[in-house]
Amino acid sequence: MFKSQRQWSDLPSELVSDIADRLGIIELLSFRTICKAWNSASSTASAKIESTRDFEPWFLLYGMNGDDDHKDPDYQCQLLVAKSGQKYTVDLPELDGTTCLASNQGWLLLFQQGGSMFFFHPFSCMKIDLPKFPVSELSDHVAAFSSPPTSQDCTVCVVSRRSGDELELNVLHRGASEWIQHNRDELITLCTKDLSWRRHIVVSCKSKELKSPDQFFCRRDYFQSKDIRKKLGLAADASISICGTQMQPGGVGTFVFNETITGNRVQDSKSRKFKGVWIHPRLYLTSPKHESW
Structure with a gap:
């Protein structure tokens, strides 16, 4: 039966x-x-x-560029749970040859030489291509996006230095086919809702000046304070270029800043270069793997 x-x-x-x-x-x-x-x-x-109030982002190590004995493919990455020290090896060919410009709510904004730019979500492998960026090479830049790229109100901002104190800001709204360019020479912020410029307060995480939830406070040297090098098993000569992220534990805005970790010079040792990014382990409802902007 x-x-x-x-x-x-x-x-x-x-x-x-x-x-x-x-x-x-x-x-x-x-x-x-x-x-x-x-x-x-x-x-x-x-x-x-x-x-949760004690939430901490995870760390994704990618872009390995070591000596001739380093056999791991460029798309093999290390994913580290910073709080517990758990480490996972993941294959993400989408990251091969890219540089992460921004990280927010589990999404990465990736750039490739030549002006190619796209969003990528490592936990679902969803990719969203963006219109060609007006600059083929980026240096001395910062970037951010306001919300997940699947949101209708998502806005992408990329700031790069043109010369001296002159900054070039390129903005792209969800659904737009071209980037909008702005040039400024002072430290201010752009409101993406009405494209108005205004000043914004950034204070130290130890400062007593934090009075409004609209303010952001800083967390510096996040990589070193969490002893990430040791948890990843990286040698002292390893150099790492790190993309930060933004989060709101307990409703308080927090920036984890970009960092550049320079490896110690070791005699008769070839320096190994890596890229890394702080990322939210956030899952979304699955949809087509390749979505259009």
């Missing part, structure tokens, strides 16, 4: 959510692939993890 078997997708939604809430991000990556309902529950669970 055969008993009918029910599908995993038939589990009550309350039970699925309860299971998801007990899992970590890595477990949720497998959990979310079962069906649409489990995918939705995993996204909700990951958002709860990120919203």
